[in-house]
């Protein structure tokens with residue numbers, strides 16, 4: 001027999017397995033979801049690669065997943081006809097932590113512990129292949145990649161620091177392509193090897209998998225069989241009657257075993273949106289993106305005409321790395337399909353601009369070529385049109401949240417993604433009209449609840465022509481700024497821009513509903529109340545004082561002037577009309593520090 005090679009796990013794998021087993025012990029059943037999701041990924045990869053290389057699926061095995069539960073022996077076998085793994089891939093993928101799901105799991109575990117922890121939540125996260133060891137004492141992976149002419153067997157025990165790899169030699173176990181995973185269940189977990197239980201789990205966890213999942217089930221059909229219901233003795237006596245006696249029949253159930261299709265394979269986005277419930281959309285979201293919270297909004301639509309595609313988009317309830325998440329353009333948030341074939345979820349601004357990259361969803365197009373490459377995506381006119389439509393739909397969704405009666409929803413959204421929209425103001429001039437109404441700020445008349453620009457405009461004084469703002473590092477310091485005095489006296493509302501990005505965002509917008517944004521800390525603030533006679537008189541009286549102060553301060557200030565903007569403070573430092581505001585100076589200093 002060919003040699004069996006023993007290989008040590010990378011250190012972090014053993015640690016991860018400990019973590020998984022210890023934190024998920026009450027939610028063991030997730031193992032099935034994880035293995036099915038890997039099988040589905042492997043089938044996706046095969047289907048995608050065979051578009052350009054039909055050789056790959058030449059052996060014609062159907063693309064499906066089959067789960068066999070052997071109750072007596074406590075063994076579950078899960079087979080897929082996907083891309084399989086080469087020997088090297090077995091080492092790289094199953095002996096090392098390479099993957100996304102696990103990183104997310106580790107973070108969730110930490111957050112959850114920090115938050116004082118509910119273990120059930122954790123079960124919702126992708127933890128990957130190693131979750132097999134939640135229920136199995138031994139796991140065997142026999143796999144054949146089209147890239148290799150040999151089939152290999154990977155095997156490991158739970159609680160082991162190593163695994164083995166050998167060639168598959170048993171002709172009965174040879175498969176044309178794909179992966180067969182065998183779980184030898186732990187004594188206390190043998191109950192999972194129950195066909196009915198497996199069927200329930202598949203229905204519960206994996207109904208949105210787009211490949212057929214078959215489970216081995218006992219079935220029955222009723223048939224009619226003839227029966228002799230005469231007692232044996234009377235038979236002998238009445239031999240003459242026999243020909244006249246009617247034949248009696250009875251129904252019996254004939255039992256047999258067969259593969260049974262267990263999931264729904266019609267993708268949800270192909271269904272009529274009128275027939276899909278919110279709960280179904282939410283569930284699709286949670287299962288597709290491995291999330292445990294429902295989205296804030298969803299939108300299911302079909303576009304026709306120039307470019308045709310179907311899509312379901314979602315606004316997530318939280319930012320993945322928390323509010324301080326740097327806005328990342330590379331995400332795996334949009335899954336692109338072409339004619340139902342999964343193409344990619346690896347985008348870099350092709351379908352959404354950076355500031356909207358938090359939107360999640362699926363997009364299925366009939367107009368793109370199946371072998372669409374990154375270069376094609378970047379240059380395609382079709383993709384550009386798709387992007388426009390997707391962006392519009394995303395804005396509609398966000399606007400929908402902002403108009404909802406439930407104010408908290410939008411507060412939550414703003415808390416998580418406000419920064420993204422402000423970035424949008426800076427980067428996407430074309431969408432200013434859509435972005436501006438979504439912005440929220442504190443103001444001198446609303447220090448605790450943020451207001452929209454529409455609310456500001458509604459609240460403007462009849463003679464007021466501009467939208468006033470002051471940039472500062474907090475509401476407290478904004479409201480104590482001497483610049484505010486005159487405006488407060490006149491009951492003019494002032495927006496408090498307290499986030500570093502606010503000022504640049506507002507300056508990019510320039511105006512809202514034909515009202516200019518005006519920084520009250522700049523010189524020349526005109527509140528429309530100039531009294532030239534009075535000013536001339538004051539100038540005469542204090543002109544020399546100003547000259548004297550300027551002389552004393554020298555280069556520290558550009559000029560010293562008489563101002564009508566204060567009511568109780570004796571003086572104030574203002575920025576030049578064309579210079580940076582004090583806030584900007586502070587920011588620039590911070591960045592160069």
Ligand code: ADP
Pocket residue numbers: 034038039041042080082083084085093094099100101102126127128129130178179
């Ligand atoms: P993830 O699915 O997030 O990548 P997993 O731990 O679930 O992480 O799986 C690790 C890797 O092992 C996968 O990325 C894939 O390369 C490989 N793998 C797992 N199961 C299969 C399978 N059934 N067929 C082919 N490759 C697989």
Ligand code: MG
Pocket residue numbers: 034037038101126128129
């Ligand atoms: Mg996985």
